[in-house]
Amino acid sequence: MSRHTRNLLIAFVILISFGYGRMYLEEPMAKDMVAKHYWPDTMSMETRDKVGQLGMTAALGGFRSLVASIMAVQAFTHWDAGRFDQAIAQYWVIVQLQPRAFFNWFQGMQYSAYDKTHSFKFPEDEKQRADWVRKYNEAVAEGADFMLGAAKYLPDDYRIYGQLGMLHAQKFIPEDWCKAAEYYRMAAACPDTKPYYHRFSGYALAECPGKEQEAYDLLRATYDDNIRFGSVISYLNKLEEKLNIPQADRIPERSKIK
Amino acid sequence: MNDDQETQAAAPAENRTGYSGPALATESKAHSMFSPSRIWALTMHTFTQMVRMRVFYFLLFFSAAIILVAFMFLRFTPEQELKLLKDVSLGAMSLFAGIFAIAGTALLIPKDLEDRTLYTILCKPVPRFEYLLGKLLGMLVLIFVSMLFMDALFCTVVGVREKILVKETADAYDQELAKFPERGQNESWKEQREEALAAITNYGLRWDLQAAVWAIFLKASVMTAVTLLVSTFATTTLFTIISSIAVFIIGHGQHLGRSYFLSGAPEGGFERPLAGVIAIIFPDFHLYDIVDAVVSGEAVATTLLLQMSGMTCLYLLIYTAAASFVFSNKEL
Structure with missing residues (x-):
């Protein structure tokens, strides 16, 4: 040798x-x-997500963020030209590239639940309304899917549940106040959350049939904590009437908001 | 050789030359097998050699790219703008460092052979492993200096853009307040203002970005050592470059093979042994992928950086040792 x-x-x-x-x-x-959390936990994912994640990692090497940014610019161009479906499709890939970047999920949600829905012209003809509502709700639901996808990777991020609450309270036709209240409650329970989600949960509960007492207790506790915004007072006034709260126990303020 | 000649050859130098003063410096200094000064000379030679190849011109492209990204997308939200700027800058740093590590290192030995510098160096009492070590360190210094330039430029642009965005956002809120003074009493509005400004700062210049830059440098260092090893047995530069790129790509998926191999899953034909072979042969570059996490605002622990640096030292040591063995008796 x-x-x-x-x-x-x-x-x-x-x-x-x-x-x-x-x-x-x-x-x-x-x-x-x-x-x-430097990388997503591929073991806990569903097969489809897992294949996507592992494939992306292997195929793109260390340039996932660069590719994601280039795709975000392309998506922006589609959005700018009103091609919302293409922009949203781009974002479904972007979120696979950077699943722990909340901003990507949020942007996909915005394009779908807000920008795309605003592009649907409200039909004058009443016969076409049902179809319009269906398309509108589908777009909002896709926006909600973005947030639910984000929740798998960022389960402790209050912003996700806050946005889901907002979609159910403000975007879906008709609004689903009970679900909105649940999401706001989840947002309020997350670490580093914002205090307003607690009272948002109370406002949504007040609109949820059968949850009025819970809403009253929550908002009354908020009021007793010296958080006395106009909306808190307004909802308390309404709930006091609805629940027949004795006059002596009612708050002294009367809201101007009806 | 007769007896007289033999006696003269064995005698101390002063007896042979007739010189009886203090020993001459050149004669008293024995040749050492390992000399940091020799390695440093080779390191600096490699660095100068690469600088003369005008490699730093790439900085112009880097500057143009990040300045363009920083000021082009004026219709994006502040967070989106800063995220895009960081993604593109760190991606470009990673790309340039990778190109340097692979293309630059692949050229080292063939260039020295072509210029005949290799023969001039190796005909002197310079061990081959010192030559390789000098070449490796030269490339590392080059990559480090390039990254310093890129990092300085990157931090400046991110810092300036962040300041501009914070000012613009604060001005927008102030204008709103001037228009609707009652909002000054609204706690929600104040919270919203603070949240918007905090979001920009959170996406702006942070110390964790330096951890991402360091991880990129470490990954490029391992890539340099791999390329140097390949170039010691490769017959052409093209082979070295293509093989190293292949290692780079497979190295990002190596962890999949390793996890499967170590998972203890029941052996299914040749799949598990194959996964083991991939895990053993290829380095794990995925360990250095912290850019996404840093851009998303995750804090990087010092222990992780220390582990990463330690792992890199181990890679450099082992790959250089292997390269030395391959190169030590190679016909040049």
Whole structure:
């Protein structure tokens, strides 16, 4: 055996030994990185998402963010030209590239639930209204799908549930106040949340049939905490009437908002 | 050789030359097998060699790209603008560092052979592993300096853009307040204003961005070592470049093979051993992918950076050792 061949063999043995040894160093490090949310947890995903994620990782190497940004610019161009379906389709790919970037999910939701729905011309003819409402609700539902997708990757992000609450309270026809209240409650329970989601949950509960007492208790507690915005007072006034709260227990303020 | 000649050759130098003063510096300094100063000389030579190849011209492209991105998309929301700027800048840094690591390193040995510099160096008492180490460090210095330039430019542009966006947003709220003074009493409006400004700051210049830049540098360092190893046995530069690009791509999916191999899943034909082979042969570049997390606002732990740096040192050490063995008796 020549010296060169012998050295080649030694190099090969070094690489194989190192390769085998480092697997046991790298695997816990990789698991730790998933636990700390540097990468999405592919193990907990559904098959479709998992294939998408793993494929993207392998195929695009370290350039996922760059590709995502280029696609975001393309989506913007589609949006600018009023091609909402293309823009939304682009965003379904972008969110696979950067699943932990809330902004991408949010943008996809905006394009679908707000911009696309605004592009539907309200029909003068009453016969066409049902079709209009169906198309409108489909677009809002796709927006909600973006937020539900985001919730899989960012389960503790209050903004996701806040947006879902808003879609159910303001966008769907007719509004689903009970679901909106539930989402606002989830937003209020998230870490680093904003205080207004707590009272938003109360407003939505007040509109949800059968939940008036719960709404009253929540808003009364808000009021007692010295948070006395116009909407809080207005809803309390309405609930006091509806629930026949004794005069002595009612709040002294009367809202000008009807 | 007769007896007299043998005695003279074995005698101390001063006896042979008739010189009896203090030992001459050149003679007293024994040749060492490992010399940091020799390696440093080779490092600087490699750096200068690459600089003379006008590699820094790429900085013009980088500057143009990020300035364009920073000021072109004026109709985006502030957060979207900053995110796009960071994505593109870090992506471009990663791309340029990768190109340097692969193309630059692939050229090193063939260029030295073509210029005959390799023979001039190796005919002197310079061990081949020192030559390789010098080449590797030269490339690392080059990548590090390029990244310093890119990082400085990137931070400046992000910082300036963030300040402009914060000012514009605050002005917009102030104008609204001037138009509707009653909003000054509205707590929700005030919260909204603070939230909007905080969102911009959150997407702006943060220390965690430096962690992403460092991870890009570490990944490029491993890529340099891999390319150097390939170039020690490759017969053409094209082969080195193509093989290294293949390693780079497979390296990003290596973790899939490793997880499958270590999962203990029941063996299904050749799949698990194949996954094991991929995991053993290829480096794991996915470990360095923290750019997405950083751009999304995740904080990077110091321990992670230390682990990443330690892993990189290990890669560099092992790949350079393997390259030295391959190169040590290679016919040049």
